[in-house]
Amino acid sequence: MATATLKGRPTLTRRPARHRLLPYLLSLPALLVCIGILVPFATAVAYSLQRYNSSLPYLRKWIWWGNYQTFLTDSAFWNTVYVSLSYTIWTVGIELLLGLAIALLLQRTTRFNNAAAIACLLPLMIAPALAALMWKLMTNPDFGILSYLVGLIGLSDFRWASSPSTAMFTVVLIDVWVYTPFIMILLLAGLRALPRQPFEAAELDGVPASFVFFRITLPMLMPYILTAVLFRLLDAIQQFDIVYAMTQGGPGDRLMVFQVQAYLERFQYLNVGRSAAFLMVLWLITFILSNLFIKNWLRLRERARGAV
Amino acid sequence: MASKISGGAVLRAAARIIVLLFFLFPIFWVFLMSFQTNQQILRIPPSIFFTPTLENYTALFSGRLQTASGSLDIAFIKNLLNSIILSSCSVLIALILGVPAAYAFARFKFRLGENIAFTLLSFRFAPPLLVLVPLVAYFQMIGLSDTYIGLIWVYQLICLPLILWIVRGYFEDISPDIEHAYRVDGHSWAKTFFKIAIPLARPGIAAAALLSFIFAWNNFVFALILASADKQPVTVGALAFVTSAGIQYGIIAAAIVLSVTPTLLLALYAQRYLVEGLSLGAVKG
Amino acid sequence: MTRLEIRNLSKSFGSLRLFHDVGFAVAAGETLALAGPSGGGKTILLRLIAGIMEPDEGSILIDGKDVGGVGPEARDVGVAFQNFALYPHMTAFENIASPLRARGTETARVKERVTEVAALLKIDHVLENQPRELSNGQKQRTALARALIRRPKVLLLDDPLRNVDAKLRYEMRLELPRLLAVADCAAIYVTQDYREAMGLGDLVGILRAGRFEQIAPPAEIYTRPRSVEIARLFGDPTINLLPCRPERTAEGLQVEIFGRPMPLPLHFAAAEGRDCLIGVRPEHVSVGLQNGPGSLPFELNAVTPLNVRAVLFLRDAAGTELLATCPEDDALAFGRGHHRVFVTIDTSRALLFDRENGQTLALPAAAQPLAA
Numbered sequence: 028m029a030t031a032t033l034k035g036r037p038t039l040t041r042r043p044a045r046h047r048l049l050p051y052l053l054s055l056p057a058l059l060v061c062i063g064i065l066v067p068f069a070t071a072v073a074y075s076l077q078r079y080n081s082s083l084p085y086l087r088k089w090i091w092w093g094n095y096q097t098f099l100t101d102s103a104f105w106n107t108v109y110v111s112l113s114y115t116i117w118t119v120g121i122e123l124l125l126g127l128a129i130a131l132l133l134q135r136t137t138r139f140n141n142a143a144a145i146a147c148l149l150p151l152m153i154a155p156a157l158a159a160l161m162w163k164l165m166t167n168p169d170f171g172i173l174s175y176l177v178g179l180i181g182l183s184d185f186r187w188a189s190s191p192s193t194a195m196f197t198v199v200l201i202d203v204w205v206y207t208p209f210i211m212i213l214l215l216a217g218l219r220a221l222p223r224q225p226f227e228a229a230e231l232d233g234v235p236a237s238f239v240f241f242r243i244t245l246p247m248l249m250p251y252i253l254t255a256v257l258f259r260l261l262d263a264i265q266q267f268d269i270v271y272a273m274t275q276g277g278p279g280d281r282l283m284v285f286q287v288q289a290y291l292e293r294f295q296y297l298n299v300g301r302s303a304a305f306l307m308v309l310w311l312i313t314f315i316l317s318n319l320f321i322k323n324w325l326r327l328r329e330r331a332r333g334a335v
Numbered sequence: 336m337a338s339k340i341s342g343g344a345v346l347r348a349a350a351r352i353i354v355l356l357f358f359l360f361p362i363f364w365v366f367l368m369s370f371q372t373n374q375q376i377l378r379i380p381p382s383i384f385f386t387p388t389l390e391n392y393t394a395l396f397s398g399r400l401q402t403a404s405g406s407l408d409i410a411f412i413k414n415l416l417n418s419i420i421l422s423s424c425s426v427l428i429a430l431i432l433g434v435p436a437a438y439a440f441a442r443f444k445f446r447l448g449e450n451i452a453f454t455l456l457s458f459r460f461a462p463p464l465l466v467l468v469p470l471v472a473y474f475q476m477i478g479l480s481d482t483y484i485g486l487i488w489v490y491q492l493i494c495l496p497l498i499l500w501i502v503r504g505y506f507e508d509i510s511p512d513i514e515h516a517y518r519v520d521g522h523s524w525a526k527t528f529f530k531i532a533i534p535l536a537r538p539g540i541a542a543a544a545l546l547s548f549i550f551a552w553n554n555f556v557f558a559l560i561l562a563s564a565d566k567q568p569v570t571v572g573a574l575a576f577v578t579s580a581g582i583q584y585g586i587i588a589a590a591i592v593l594s595v596t597p598t599l600l601l602a603l604y605a606q607r608y609l610v611e612g613l614s615l616g617a618v619k620g
Numbered sequence: 621m622t623r624l625e626i627r628n629l630s631k632s633f634g635s636l637r638l639f640h641d642v643g644f645a646v647a648a649g650e651t652l653a654l655a656g657p658s659g660g661g662k663t664i665l666l667r668l669i670a671g672i673m674e675p676d677e678g679s680i681l682i683d684g685k686d687v688g689g690v691g692p693e694a695r696d697v698g699v700a701f702q703n704f705a706l707y708p709h710m711t712a713f714e715n716i717a718s719p720l721r722a723r724g725t726e727t728a729r730v731k732e733r734v735t736e737v738a739a740l741l742k743i744d745h746v747l748e749n750q751p752r753e754l755s756n757g758q759k760q761r762t763a764l765a766r767a768l769i770r771r772p773k774v775l776l777l778d779d780p781l782r783n784v785d786a787k788l789r790y791e792m793r794l795e796l797p798r799l800l801a802v803a804d805c806a807a808i809y810v811t812q813d814y815r816e817a818m819g820l821g822d823l824v825g826i827l828r829a830g831r832f833e834q835i836a837p838p839a840e841i842y843t844r845p846r847s848v849e850i851a852r853l854f855g856d857p858t859i860n861l862l863p864c865r866p867e868r869t870a871e872g873l874q875v876e877i878f879g880r881p882m883p884l885p886l887h888f889a890a891a892e893g894r895d896c897l898i899g900v901r902p903e904h905v906s907v908g909l910q911n912g913p914g915s916l917p918f919e920l921n922a923v924t925p926l927n928v929r930a931v932l933f934l935r936d937a938a939g940t941e942l943l944a945t946c947p948e949d950d951a952l953a954f955g956r957g958h959h960r961v962f963v964t965i966d967t968s969r970a971l972l973f974d975r976e977n978g979q980t981l982a983l984p985a986a987a988q989p990l991a992a
Binding site: 049050051053054056057058060061063064065066067068070071074128129132133139140143145146147148149150151152153154155156157158160161162163164165167169170172175204207208209212213216217220251254255258261265267268271272285286289290293294299302303306307309310313314316317318320321324325327328331332 | 351355439442448455456461464469499507524552559574577587591601613618
């Protein structure tokens with residue numbers, strides 16, 4: 028028979044240690060990888076505070092903010108900032124508009140639209156460096172199909188990436204070709220996940236299509252747009268593959284984006300400290316952007332998990 | 336009564352065709368080039384009608400190119416092999432390291448876990464050169480420079496966050512009670528992990544694995560900095576072609592075709608997971 | 621013999637103290653029905669017993685052995701989860717066989733046992749189906765079968781009838797006692813349904829605000845509730861509760877309800893002069909058409925048949941409401957209500973509660989001696 032409360036010595040039960048250690052044990056490898064990232068990162072921070080040229084190792088010395096201070100009056104630095112920002116703004120701006128337009132175009136779930144969406148994704152699955160190589164073949168002045176085609180419409184001396192005036196246009200075009208599908212596919216998934224009722228109600232009420240788009244579709248799509256755009260901003264500001272494969276930052280310094288500049292500083296001019304300082308400036312930008320991104324992305328992620 | 340097709344519909348159909356043309360034409364054109372001789376490629380005007388030749392591919396596979404000025408060694412097959420080794424080993428290691436960690440992060444709420452997960456995530460978005468440049472020095476110190484192991488270790492930067500975050504989401508979707516029930520039935524923790532958690536998260540694990548394979552394959556900058564010629568994957572190897580003298584354009588095209596085919600096929604195969612993978616698990620397709 | 625014993629168990633989540641210093645014991649073959657509002661910690665208690673969670677303090681003994689620190693796989697406990705928790709990638713057969721597989725039981729024996737239990741639970745025809753192909757009722761039976769199959773020492777049932785439809789719930793309520801008897805284990809049955817608790821439990825425990833308000837056989841819970849809340853929760857239709865203040869008069873202990881003094885038995889003397897609630901079970905209110913000595917005039921508002929009894933909704937001139945029950949046949953005389961009736965209240969079997977804290981002040985004389 029039961030009694031209400033049996034009096035007895037209160038014993039503190041304890042899980043064996045291995046149970047409490049289990050989560051730590053499981054994440055140990057990931058932790059090691061983390062350390063493997065954080066140690067070089069700290070080293071990079073240290074480099075950026077040093078005068079350090081690997082061809083003149085005996086001149087290596089702490090100069091603290093020295094590298095950063097020279098940036099203030101360094102036209103190469105400001106050129107890099109300008110090039111990176113314009114590259115980022117052009118690519119992400121065009122990709123957003125184009126991606127949204129294509130997503131709207133393919134919004135209805137028909138067999139053709141689904142196949143078209145997959146087909147559009149293919150450029151995204153090609154390594155950007157190889158994509159650049161493909162475009163290099165197509166824009167070759169001797170035999171490139173695109174050079175031939177623009178020649179047909181009268182632009183006989185269009186030099187694509189080799190001319191300072193069109194180099195930016197060319198790499199932006201390649202970036203758009205590769206990464207528009209990324210924004211498109213995310214927005215398409217977003218559009219198809221939107222609830223139907225607001226649209227049905229608007230249709231019943233005879234609300235004009237432009238009003239529906241700006242007041243219903245766009246606001247409801249905003250979390251997806253934000254996530255996709257921030258994702259792209261983060262990638263675009265760090266662009267390396269396409270620019271390096273196309274022109275290595277040239278012609279001149281026309282395409283000298285952050286990572287290409289840092290790469291050349293390190294491996295061509297052997298200026299380790301200055302290269303690291305370039306990367307730290309870039310890192311700061313990406314750090315701010317990635318915090319914004321992660322916030323948005325977590326919200327979207329929770330929504331996706333909640334829908335299960 | 337004649338059926339009337341609205342102008343808008345025609346416009347939309349035309350727009351769809353233009354979009355497809357824009358995205359597919361470069362692939363199509365380079366594919367054609369890979370079956371052409373240099374003479375055919377240099378023809379003006381270009382034409383899509385030509386007698387296809389396999390000489391570009393045979394040159395790549397035989398590793399020797401006979402030209403008027405002599406013969407040239409091509410190491411492309413070695414590049415292809417490197418890509419296969421690096422990508423598949425990286426994914427395999429990332430799965431072994433990442434899946435248990437993803438499980439730990441999903442099931443046990445502990446601060447260290449969150450810190451690891453978010454550190455890896457935020458470095459997914461940090462400039463890769465920032466970590467790579469100092470790593471060159473460290474790798475020289477510990478003898479990992481220009482080894483597969485060193486490269487695979489660095490490739491974890493791409494693969495691990497992807498696997499961790501996608502698979503974590505799948506583990507979180509499994510009701511903990513299902514695992515509790517299995518434990519209560521008398522099974523050990525390890526058995527529960529392998530017989531319940533892993534099978535139920537399998538779609539997520541597959542998606543994450545395929546995606547990280549594609550991303551690892553497509554990576555350029557890691558190998559550019561860390562690998563010498565005989566460890567280089569196709570992305571770096573194909574670029575080296577352009578600068579090497581005497582190479583024929585058709586061979587470059589053929590190398591590109593061979594380099595992108597695996598990822599394109601994988602993408603087609605894994606299409607329903609792509610959206611989820613590309614958004615690191617935030618959007619379900 | 622005591623199979624399961626809980627001593628001084630405490631569990632908190634952060635600052636939220638789920639329960640504190642809880643203890644009870646259940647013998648083999650006995651069922652403890654745990655009732656109480658949701659969020660009262662019932663499910664957590666089951667998880668502690670199963671070893672899915674560890675308590676902050678206190679101990680759990682199975683067959684006299686402290687199982688603290690022992691993993692769920694080694695406790696010999698069967699659990700039927702509220703959400704079934706079937707393995708979605710295994711057939712019903714494999715689901716049920718899982719506890720036997722864990723023990724390395726040989727294949728032939730597994731098949732024999734699963735078939736046996738499945739037949740007992742009438743799911744032998746769906747054994748090859750995946751859980752998603754099963755109806756809710758079949759899922760629930762599969763989960764039960766899985767919990768029962770290896771004849772665990774302790775069986776924990778977490779509101780197993782909550783997610784099934786009314787008809788099945790009714791059937792299972794009749795079937796479960798038989799199953800539990802066959803299983804011969806110490807069973808804990810968690811439910812939010814008080815009738816279910818009364819019907820299934822050899823003992824009923826009411827867990828409220830982190831402690832056991834009462835653990836007793838169902839009959840005792842009904843006739844001798846520890847507090848006004850328990851009296852209100854157990855009983856259908858619910859007990860009538862009226863404010864009152866017992867006074868000693870020349871005629872003995874009296875209480876004034878419905879403007880009329882009524883006698884109270886002497887064991888209520890402790891409540892004298894205090895603000896009380898008097899609780900009168902509807903079956904202790906008798907209703908007639910004839911006025912008699914000690915009867916009160918009431919308006920009969922409605923008559924609702926309930927199984928073999930009828931519930932009468934009454935109201936006096938002041939508008940105070942009163943519930944009564946009577947055999948359904950007798951209710952025929954009342955027609956559909958809306959007329960004057962006369963009511964007598966058996967105050968000798970009433971309950972008295974403190975109006976401030978709801979504690980029971982005095983109990984009616986026990987029909988049988990109190991449990992030790």
